Each structure stands twice: as C-alpha cells, then as structure tokens.
Amino acid sequence: MTTKPAIRAEAARLYAAFLAAGAAPVEADILLPADTMLDLYGEDIRARAYVTHDPLRGEMMLRPDFTVPVVQAHMAHGADPARYAYMGEVFRKQDHLGNRASEYLQVGFEVFDRAAPEAADAEVFALFCQCLQGLPLRAVTGDIGILMAAVRGLDTTARRKAALLRHIWRPKRFRALLDRFAGRATMPPARAQLLEKLAKGSPAALIAEAAPLIGLRSEAEIAARAAALIEDASAKPIAATEAAMLYDLLSLQAPARAALDHLRGNAPLLPAIEPAVTRFAARLDALDGRGVDTATLAFEASLGRTTMEYYDGFTFAFVGPADLPPVASGGRYDALTAVLGQGKSIPAVGGIIRPNLVAALKGAA
Amino acid sequence: MLKIGVPSKGRLMEKTFDWFGARGVAMARTGNEREYSGAVQGVEGVELVLLSAGEIPRELAAGRIHLGVTGSDLVRDKLADWDKQVAELSALGFGHADLIIAVPDAWIDVDTLDDLDAAAGAFRAAHGLRLRIATKYHRLVREFLTTHGVADYQLVDSQGATEGTVKNLTAEAVADITSTGETLRANHLKILSDGLIHQSQATLYAARAADWAEAGAVLHRLAKQLGLVVPEGL
Numbered sequence: 001m002t003t004k005p006a007i008r009a010e011a012a013r014l015y016a017a018f019l020a021a022g023a024a025p026v027e028a029d030i031l032l033p034a035d036t037m038l039d040l041y042g043e044d045i046r047a048r049a050y051v052t053h054d055p056l057r058g059e060m061m062l063r064p065d066f067t068v069p070v071v072q073a074h075m076a077h078g079a080d081p082a083r084y085a086y087m088g089e090v091f092r093k094q095d096h097l098g099n100r101a102s103e104y105l106q107v108g109f110e111v112f113d114r115a116a117p118e119a120a121d122a123e124v125f126a127l128f129c130q131c132l133q134g135l136p137l138r139a140v141t142g143d144i145g146i147l148m149a150a151v152r153g154l155d156t157t158a159r160r161k162a163a164l165l166r167h168i169w170r171p172k173r174f175r176a177l178l179d180r181f182a183g184r185a186t187m188p189p190a191r192a193q194l195l196e197k198l199a200k201g202s203p204a205a206l207i208a209e210a211a212p213l214i215g216l217r218s219e220a221e222i223a224a225r226a227a228a229l230i231e232d233a234s235a236k237p238i239a240a241t242e243a244a245m246l247y248d249l250l251s252l253q254a255p256a257r258a259a260l261d262h263l264r265g266n267a268p269l270l271p272a273i274e275p276a277v278t279r280f281a282a283r284l285d286a287l288d289g290r291g292v293d294t295a296t297l298a299f300e301a302s303l304g305r306t307t308m309e310y311y312d313g314f315t316f317a318f319v320g321p322a323d324l325p326p327v328a329s330g331g332r333y334d335a336l337t338a339v340l341g342q343g344k345s346i347p348a349v350g351g352i353i354r355p356n357l358v359a360a361l362k363g364a365a
Numbered sequence: 366m367l368k369i370g371v372p373s374k375g376r377l378m379e380k381t382f383d384w385f386g387a388r389g390v391a392m393a394r395t396g397n398e399r400e401y402s403g404a405v406q407g408v409e410g411v412e413l414v415l416l417s418a419g420e421i422p423r424e425l426a427a428g429r430i431h432l433g434v435t436g437s438d439l440v441r442d443k444l445a446d447w448d449k450q451v452a453e454l455s456a457l458g459f460g461h462a463d464l465i466i467a468v469p470d471a472w473i474d475v476d477t478l479d480d481l482d483a484a485a486g487a488f489r490a491a492h493g494l495r496l497r498i499a500t501k502y503h504r505l506v507r508e509f510l511t512t513h514g515v516a517d518y519q520l521v522d523s524q525g526a527t528e529g530t531v532k533n534l535t536a537e538a539v540a541d542i543t544s545t546g547e548t549l550r551a552n553h554l555k556i557l558s559d560g561l562i563h564q565s566q567a568t569l570y571a572a573r574a575a576d577w578a579e580a581g582a583v584l585h586r587l588a589k590q591l592g593l594v595v596p597e598g599l
Contacts (some may be wrong), residue, residue, distance in 0.1 A: 013420065038519070039478065042516060042517065043511075043518060044507075047504075047511075096445065097445070161577050167487060167516070172513070172514045173482065173514025173515075188477050189481075190476035191477075194473060207471045211471045212553055214532045216492065216537055217488055224475075224487070225475075228483075297395050
C-alpha cells in the first residue's frame with residue numbers, strides 16, 4: 001500500500017521537474033461551474049464527475065481534470081507563449097467495484113505556443129520520458145490529426161464529412177457511419193420506407209399525416225433533416241480506395257518510423273493527408289533531436305480517441321500494468337482552446353502524470 | 366433468521382405472494398390492512414419485510430435483507446456493478462415492462478438511434494441546448510446511449526408522467542418503461558426501432574453483502590422448497 005506522504009512526495013518531485021523545465025505554476029479551483037464541463041463533455045461527464053448543487057451558483061462540479069480551468073485561465077489573461085505546471089487533486093466517480101481511486105493527485109504540464117507545434121509536442125513527450133525514466137512503462141504515441149485530415153479529404157458530401165468529424169472521438173459510431181457512407185452497411189428498412197414516401201409527398205404532409213406535432217423540435221427542423229436524408233440517399237458511396245485507406249488508418253499500429261513510411265506510401269491515394277503526414281515526420285525528427293528513438297517508439301493512429309479528452313493532433317500515453325489506467329497521458333488539443341476561447345484560440349499540448357501510480361511502481365520495484 | 370424483502374403493496378405484492386404460495390411458501394400481511402408487517406409459513410426461519418419496490422435494491426446492496434423481490438430495471442439502474450452486489454436467484458415471470466426510448470410520432474425522420482443522434486446534433490445547433498431526454502432511469506439510459514455513441518443529448522429527471530414531458534416542452538424525447546405502449550401512443554410518441562434498453566421483470570435476488578452465517582442454511586432449505594439453485598458464493 002502506497003502511503004499518502006509517499007504519493008505527495010512523488011507529486012512534488014514531478015511538479016519541481018515541470019517548473020525546472022520552464023513552466024509557471026498555475027492553480028485551479030476545486031469547485032468548478034458544471035455548465036462549461038457539461039457543454040463540452042456532455043452527459044458522459046455526469047457519470048464520471050461529482051456534481052453538486054449550490055443555492056446561488058447552480059450546478060457545481062468537483063474538478064474532474066485541470067485542462068478546462070487551465071485553458072480558461074490562459075485564454076483570460078495568459079502570456080503568449082506560455083508553459084504551465086500544476087499539481088492537485090482530481091475527483092472521478094468510479095462506476096465499478098475495484099481499487100480505482102475516486103480522488104487522486106494529478107501533476108500536469110501544458111504548453112501554449114503558436115510557433116513550431118511539432119517542437120512543442122516533442123518537448124512535452126521528452127520531458128515526460130525523462131520524468132518517468134527507469135519505470136516499467138510502455139510509451140505509446142498517436143496522431144488524431146492524420147485521421148481528421150483523412151476525413152476532411154474524402155471525396156464525399158460536406159454533411160458526411162461533418163458527421164464523421166463530429167464522431168471522431170466515438171470510435172464505434174464513427175465506424176458505423178463510415179460503414180454506411182462506404183456502402184458496406186444496408187439501409188434500415190424504416191429509412192427506405194421514409195425515402196419512398198418522401199419521393200411522393202412533402203415532409204409537411206407526412207408530418208401532418210403521422211400525428212399532431214408536439215415538443216420544441218419544429219416542422220422546419222424535421223423537414224430540413226428529411227431533405228438531408230434525400231441528399232444523402234443520392235450521394236455516391238465513398239470510393240473503395242478511400243474507404244480502405246481510412247479503415248487501414250483506424251487500425252494502424254507500428255513503430256513510428258515504419259508508420260511514417262506506411263503513411264507516405266498511402267498518401268497518393270488520399271493527397272489531403274500529406275500536410276498531416278509532413279507534420280508527423282517533423283515531429284519524429286524533433287523527437288529524434290531530443291534523444292527519443294523513433295525507430296522503436298510505438299505508434300497507434302487511434303490512440304486517445306475518447307470524448308473525455310478531445311485531442312486533435314499528437315497523443316501519447318505511458319502504460320503500466322494492464323489493470324491500471326495509464327500512468328501518464330496527454331496530447332494536443334488545439335480545437336478545445338477555440339471552443340473555450342470565445343473566438344480566440346491557441347495551439348496547445350500537454351499531459352498529466354498520476355503520482356499515485358508512479359509511487360506504487362517505485363514501491364513495488 | 367433470513368430476511369426477505371417484498372414489495373409492500375399492489376399487484377407486485379400480490380403476484381409475489383402468489384408465486385411463493387404456488388411453491389408451498391405462504392406469505393401474508395398481518396395486522397390491519399394499513400400495517401406493514403407480514404408472516405411466512407412453509408419454511409422455518411424466514412422473516413418477511415415489506416418495503417417499497419424502489420428501496421429493495423438499496424437494502425439488498427447494504428445487506429440489510431438477504432433476499433428481495435423487485436424489478437430487474439430498478440436493480441440495474443440503482444446499483445453500480447449490480448451483478449457483483451446481488452445474485453439473481455430466479456426471474457418470476459410477472460411485472461414485465463420494457464425500458465425504451467420514444468420520440469414524437471411526428472418525427473418522421475427519426476426511427477433509429479442513428480437518427481436520434483443526428484437529430485440531437487442539429488437540435489443543439491438550432492436551439493443552443495442539448496436534446497433533452499426525460500427519464501428516471503439515469504444509469505441505464507446513459508450507459509445505453511454512451512455504448513451506442515449518441516451525442517448532444519442530456520438527461521432530465523422525471524419521476525412520473527414522463528410521457529407528458531414532450532408536450533409540456535420540458536423534454537424532446539423520453540426513456541421510460543412500457544408494457545403495452547398505450548400511454549405512449551396516447552401521448553403521440555413512438556418507440557425507436559433499436560431503442561429497447563432493458564426487458565424488465567420481477568426477479569428474486571440474493572444480497573452478496575448480507576450476513577449468511579446463519580441465514581445460509583435457511584436459504585438452502587428455502588431454495589429446495591422453491592426448486593431453485595443457490596448461486597455460487599452464497
């Protein structure tokens with residue numbers, strides 16, 4: 001059993017290392033307004049975070065992670081560029097019996113920098129490598145930016161691309177949509193019937209025939225979706241070569257340099273990914289420059305596709321025993337800063353380490 | 366003494382008494398008809414505890430009762446990792462109800478979860494709020510929608526008259542139990558074709574956290590009388 005003082009000492013060591021790497025210390029409230037988190041993460045966060053009610057401030061949440069408050073603080077009054085370090089408790093409800101902590105320390109490092117994003121990616125990853133050196137961990141990297149570029153470059157309707165991008169962090173639904181758009185899944189019978197009816201009558205007539213319209217969703221909204229369905233039905237399936245390229249990308253796992261060669265080989269089939277592949281290459285060079293062996297570094301193109309993070313570029317994780325969460329994880333989240341920045345945005349990359357797991361690994365060694 | 370929790374009123378209580386009675390275990394309420402006390406005959410050492418069906422999952426989880434009869438929907442919704450906290454002894458074959466997702470009949474463009482998800486995305490863009498689904502089954506509904514990758518929705522709590530929430534503009538869709546679908550139809554709602562979340566029925570559960578030191582022997586006698594197999598670990 002790792003004691004709390006041992007965990008706090010480990011956290012202090014990591015925090016000091018982050019400060020020594022040039023970060024400014026940043027603090028965040030423990031009690032946060034729930035609405036921003038709910039808007040961002042949706043109902044999923046309700047299952048994971050402690051939500052409580054304040055008589056004056058409405059729904060509040062015990063800090064489930066530092067990303068949102070740190071980004072908000074930076075957007076409000078941060079220097080540009082900036083490097084931040086933080087250390088503090090986060091709170092996560094556990095929905096399964098077991099030994100996962102519902103209150104634990106996180107130590108984090110975040111870089112907000114407009115210049116040379118690949119260099120910033122490499123800086124963060126190399127710093128984490130250095131902090132975790134000697135522990136029995138497997139480092140894995142990924143790049144969601146390549147997948148997003150591939151989707152944006154598909155030869156299909158804007159609506160289909162938007163639908164795929166909306167679900168980029170929900171692998172199962174993304175896959176179902178891709179199967180349908182690529183003509184691999186059959187159309188549900190009710191959809192076929194609806195299209196048949198829409199071919200004969202107007203949406204307004206069909207709605208009137210169905211039932212009295214109740215609720216906030218208007219006839220115009222229903223008609224707009226019906227029009228979208230008609231458009232979608234006439235769109236040709238995503239070409240087999242492009243679809244194959246995407247399926248290949250979803251399951252791509254290889255050492256980073258081999259993955260780069262593989263992607264370069266595929267790029268002519270989907271030229272839109274070339275800029276993203278070039279960035280991937282630049283990142284590997286930057287990592288090499290910092291002493292990371294990219295010939296053996298693990299790469300998984302889908303790493304970090306979860307709605308609780310919203311990564312949209314480089315991702316990484318340091319994985320220990322299989323029954324535990326990653327000891328450290330992070331990535332690039334440029335788009336998140338735009339969502340939280342009310343019109344402003346800044347490229348951002350960072351990650352967290354869980355000192356309780358580090359201390360446990362050291363204790364076991 | 367083995368404590369068995371049974372719903373304290375209504376059809377669920379009567380059907381439970383019938384089910385045990387048919388297997389030679391007579392249950393009855395005692396005292397006047399407003400008093401919540403009961404007796405069990407046919408097996409020695411069993412104490413009847415009359416409880417609200419909604420509280421039985423919690424009492425099972427705490428181990429304050431050894432056995433309990435309640436809807437499988439309630440156990441799965443109220444208990445995290447329900448199958449680690451209770452063991453299912455037998456489905457009882459009554460109290461059938463389906464937990465489903467329903468939307469207005471007039472939504473001609475929505476028949477599946479895929480449609481619901483797309484409608485929710487457009488709804489959020491148009492109204493600035495996530496599509497509201499009224500329910501009292503928060504855990505079951507959220508797990509179901511997360512598993513199926515539905516986004517841009519929110520659950521709003523509704524403890525009764527849930528089918529009326531759409532007309533009253535407090536929700537756009539509902540997730541509720543139905544047996545015949547009549548209330549849904551009367552409120553101009555239709556069930557999504559892949560919107561079945563759970564098929565519930567009255568079920569006899571054993572509490573893993575209860576003290577079985579003495580009650581274990583009673584359980585084996587009772588199970589033999591009822592023709593049931595005692596699950597492992599009890």
